[in-house]
Amino acid sequence: METAGYIALFFVGLLLGTLGGGGSILSVPILVYLFSLDIVTATAYSLFIVGTASLVGSVLKYGTRMIHIRTGMVFGIPSLATIFVTRNRIIPSIPEVVLRTDNFSCTKRTVILIMFAVLMILVSMAMIAPHTQMMRKKNQTSTLYMVVAGIVTGFLTGLVGAGGGFIIIPVLLYLTGLPFKTVVGTTLLIISVNSFAGFTGDVFNRSIDWPFLLVITGLAVSGIFIAGYFTQKLANDQLRTAFGWLVLATGLMVLLREVSFGFGLVFV
Structure with missing residues (x-):
């Protein structure tokens, strides 16, 4: 399984x-199901993996002028502060068993994965929806909307x-009307900052297996260098739709697995 x-x-x-996203969508299930990590450790490692790979990707995108710096700052700074507080304060405060009755027990792992x-x-x-339903006209969105x-x-x-x-891309497409490839570059910049902020919160709350984490991060970074070839070959609409179907398939897989796990093994 580890291979x-x-x-x-x-x-x-x-x-x-x-695609500018999908890293965490896959890395969390990979770490939970293939490496048998607990959910909080898996989400922490996912933040570091995705943050490092996204940082490399954003540098590459910046060289091709596919990053909108102002959008990244207006959206990213409030997001950065919120994600740090969430990982450092809110997540550690959630009990391992969220709800327990005589016949039912709901764990933190199940709640987070189902959400x-x-x-x-x-x-x-939203990603699979027709292009005209997704996009807004440029300059139509206020800074306040972006901050919220x-x-x-x-x-x-x-x-x-x-x-x-997988959240930032559709939000930026709708709020800014920027081309998909520019949204991808801007999203990678935001992801890198947000992920490292979240991971920093986890460093203070748990031990990190750095040799293992650096190896798996290196594999993700190697993949991002090859991604430029595929980006040049595909159009904006093709990339957006492909991303949407990937998110849908993975979401259904995780939901079905966790619901089946909960009802099959948790009810007594």
């Missing part, structure tokens, strides 16, 4: 570089331990 996990982590970087899956499914519907969206996104991504690309 499959190492291979899959290479594709995490490939997806990040090509993760539902969020992915909702976002995927950044705060909400920071809380959600901090809660599920994701870099947030």
